[in-house]
Amino acid sequence: MALTATLYTLTIQLADMDRGVYADFELRVARQPSETAEYMLTRVLAYCLEYQDGIVLTEGVAAVDEPAVVVRDLTGRITAWIEIGAPDADRLHRGSKLAGRAALYTHRDATTxxxxxxxxxxxxxxxxxxxxxxxxxxxxxxxxxxxRARLAVSVTERELYLDLDGTQYTTTIIEHRAL
Structure with a gap:
C-alpha cells in the first residue's frame, strides 16, 4: 500500500520589510512521505520570502516537471522558478530558461x-x-x-525572525551568486 502525503495547515502572518510585503494567509502543505521536515520548512519559508500574486506550492519532492514553488502570471506563464535544497543542474537550467527568474533556497551548506x-x-x-x-x-x-501551526515570519535587512506558536527563532539569509 502506497503512503500518502501528510497535510499541514499553517496560519502565517508575513511582514517582509525588505520588500514591503505584508500579508496574512493560510497555507496548506502536503508533505510527501519522502520529504524531510527540513525540506518542507525551507519550502514554506521560500514561499513566504517570494510571496506575491500567482505564487503556489507544488507537490514538492513529488513534482517531477515543476519546482517546489512556482509563480505564474495571469496567462499561466511561469515568471519565477524557485527550487529547494540541492536540485540537479538540469532542473536549474530548465527553470532558468522557462521563467523570467530562478532562485534556489537551501537548508544545506551552500558551498557544497x-x-x-x-x-x-x-x-x-x-x-x-x-x-x-x-x-x-x-x-x-x-x-x-x-x-496545525501558527507562524509569524518577519524579514528585515536579510534577518529572518520566526515565531512558531509562541517560540522565537532567528537566522540570517545569506545570498550566494557563485554559480
Missing part, C-alpha cells in the same frame, strides 16, 4: 551545493541567487512544526 554545479551548463547561472538559510535554524525549527 554550489560545488556540484561547477562546470555544468546552467542557463543564466550568474543571475540565479542561492539563498542559504541557517542549518542550525532549520534543524531546530523543523521538528517542532505541528500539523
Amino acid at each position: 551545493v554550489l560545488a556540484q554545479y561547477a562546470g555544468r551548463k546552467i542557463h543564466r547561472a550568474a543571475e540565479i541567487p542561492v539563498y542559504e538559510l541557517g542549518r542550525a535554524f532549520i534543524g531546530s525549527v523543523a521538528p517542532k512544526i505541528e500539523r
